[in-house]
Amino acid sequence: MQNSKQNFLSTFVSNLIRKKNPDEFLEQSAKGGLKKTLGAFDLIILGISAIIGAGIFVMIGSAVIGTTERVGAGPGLVISIALVTIACIFPALCYTEFASMIPVSGSAYIYTFATMGELPAWMMGWVLMLEYAIGTIAVASSWTGYLIKLFQGFPFLPEWLRYPPEWLINDYQSVVDAGGTVPHILGIPICINLPAMAIITIIALILIKGIQESANFARIMVFVKVTVIAIFILVGAFYVRPENWTPFAPFGIKGILMGAFAIFYAYIGFDAISTAAEETKDPQKNLPIGLIGSLVICSIIYALVTIVLTGMMPMGSIDLKAPIAHAMSFVGQDWFAGAISIGALAGLTSVLLVLQYGTTRILFAMARDGFLPSIMKKVHPKFNTPWVITVLSTILILLGSLFINMQVAAELAIFGTFTSFVIVCTGILILRKTEPDRPRPFKVPCCPWFPIIGIIFCSGLMFVALREVKTSAMLFPLWIVIGLVIYFLYGYQSNRRLLALKMQKLEETEPVKENV
Numbered sequence: 001m002q003n004s005k006q007n008f009l010s011t012f013v014s015n016l017i018r019k020k021n022p023d024e025f026l027e028q029s030a031k032g033g034l035k036k037t038l039g040a041f042d043l044i045i046l047g048i049s050a051i052i053g054a055g056i057f058v059m060i061g062s063a064v065i066g067t068t069e070r071v072g073a074g075p076g077l078v079i080s081i082a083l084v085t086i087a088c089i090f091p092a093l094c095y096t097e098f099a100s101m102i103p104v105s106g107s108a109y110i111y112t113f114a115t116m117g118e119l120p121a122w123m124m125g126w127v128l129m130l131e132y133a134i135g136t137i138a139v140a141s142s143w144t145g146y147l148i149k150l151f152q153g154f155p156f157l158p159e160w161l162r163y164p165p166e167w168l169i170n171d172y173q174s175v176v177d178a179g180g181t182v183p184h185i186l187g188i189p190i191c192i193n194l195p196a197m198a199i200i201t202i203i204a205l206i207l208i209k210g211i212q213e214s215a216n217f218a219r220i221m222v223f224v225k226v227t228v229i230a231i232f233i234l235v236g237a238f239y240v241r242p243e244n245w246t247p248f249a250p251f252g253i254k255g256i257l258m259g260a261f262a263i264f265y266a267y268i269g270f271d272a273i274s275t276a277a278e279e280t281k282d283p284q285k286n287l288p289i290g291l292i293g294s295l296v297i298c299s300i301i302y303a304l305v306t307i308v309l310t311g312m313m314p315m316g317s318i319d320l321k322a323p324i325a326h327a328m329s330f331v332g333q334d335w336f337a338g339a340i341s342i343g344a345l346a347g348l349t350s351v352l353l354v355l356q357y358g359t360t361r362i363l364f365a366m367a368r369d370g371f372l373p374s375i376m377k378k379v380h381p382k383f384n385t386p387w388v389i390t391v392l393s394t395i396l397i398l399l400g401s402l403f404i405n406m407q408v409a410a411e412l413a414i415f416g417t418f419t420s421f422v423i424v425c426t427g428i429l430i431l432r433k434t435e436p437d438r439p440r441p442f443k444v445p446c447c448p449w450f451p452i453i454g455i456i457f458c459s460g461l462m463f464v465a466l467r468e469v470k471t472s473a474m475l476f477p478l479w480i481v482i483g484l485v486i487y488f489l490y491g492y493q494s495n496r497r498l499l500a501l502k503m504q505k506l507e508e509t510e511p512v513k514e515n516v
Contacts, residue, residue, distance in 0.1 A: 075311075
């Protein structure tokens with residue numbers, strides 16, 4: 001009896017840390033893979049789509065002046081951006097090494113499965129869900145805000161469209177916090193962010209149509225928002241007053257670190273480039289260009305916008321909701337406010353595209369490994385895209401948008417990103433030890449030091465933030481616990497059934513091979 005218990009426990013633990021060889025992922029991808037259509041330029045566009053969005057049009061304001069829960073960086077945000085770039089460069093190099101070795105859908109989930117085992121991989125996938133799906137809700141809320149600002153710039157539009165009821169354009173908590181009223185039906189509050197739900201649904205339909213169509217759509221959005229940002233930098237530079245940069249860091253090093261935490265929201269989703277590995281032509285060459293190229297380009301753009309924005313007006317005059325548009329109005333350039341809203345909508349739309357894309361590809365990879373119902377791994381017969389998982393994940397995101405506050409959603413997504421970066425850097429160190437001879441088309445330079453620096457930077461920023469943002473600091477561990485419960489109640493047994501089915505098929509084919 002004692003031996004049977006020990007055997008059961010030993011088998012159970014070995015299953016939890018069971019690793020999957022990278023070759024298995026490649027073989028699995030070859031059998032039921034996705035269409036390869038993306039080049040290096042497409043990946044850079046995908047990266048810019050993810051990075052240039054809510055961060056630059058919304059979060060940059062709170063990063064400069066702070067919120068009720070955290071202080072801001074002031075003009076010193078430019079140092080915060082440098083810190084974030086450093087914090088991202090090292091994980092980006094690690095993502096690149098992994099993606100060049102294992103060019104399949106799944107991103108950090110796949111890399112964790114190959115280095116740490118089954119349970120860590122499940123939890124990594126669960127955390128990535130937090131990063132992408134919850135991040136989608138936060139960005140969609142910002143999208144609604146800019147859409148209404150655009151409508152308000154056209155006086156000929158009807159009043160109900162320019163100033164709709166708050167309960168039709170916000171989540172419940174935001175309306176209550178602002179002192180608004182919410183209608184009730186049978187005692188149930190009715191609060192629907194209708195524009196956000198509409199744009200999420202439209203993007204889901206684009207993703208079902210195909211990744212190349214999505215990339216073409218992203219190109220248009222990137223062109224619009226980069227053009228608007230370039231005009232802001234060029235025009236705004238003439239209104240910069242150096243005295244506005246004083247004090248440079250009003251809240252000291254703490255403000256700069258919290259500014260880095262806030263602006264990190266802008267970089268959520270750039271790792272989604274690695275989820276496109278399975279749909280990339282020549283991934284060993286194009287993925288490094290896409291990841292590093294988009295990161296460097298966007299960091300330069302963010303630094304220039306920060307310098308101009310904080311130089312145009314005193315820190316206390318910066319608007320939290322629409323900082324760039326307000327800055328142009330502050331210097332008397334009201335004509336540009338409408339253009340800013342258009343650029344913001346384009347930027348936020350492209351971010352939504354990348355975040356929803358990342359959500360579907362990660363869930364698709366988890367479904368192929370048996371952690372989710374098999375119906376979720378179905379590929380559309382015509383468009384060759386994972387349409388079932390796209391529909392189901394969109395429904396879940398729409399439901400979440402009814403309840404989750406934008407600020408909390410943004411902070412939760414940041415914690416998810418930090419966690420995934422730390423795990424990927426750790427995975428590189430493990431795989432270098434366990435499989436030193438595996439071919440690596442791209443290798444992280446100065447290993448192990450670069451991955452270690454990435455771990456230190458990301459962990460440090462995360463722990464500093466955990467002490468400041470109380471609500472999301474409590475909800476993040478709760479999300480982890482929920483993930484563990486789902487794994488042990490469903491994922492573990494589901495994966496065992498898939499493995500048993502594979503073994504059965506293998507045994508059935510063996511006699512045939514022997515007879516031949």
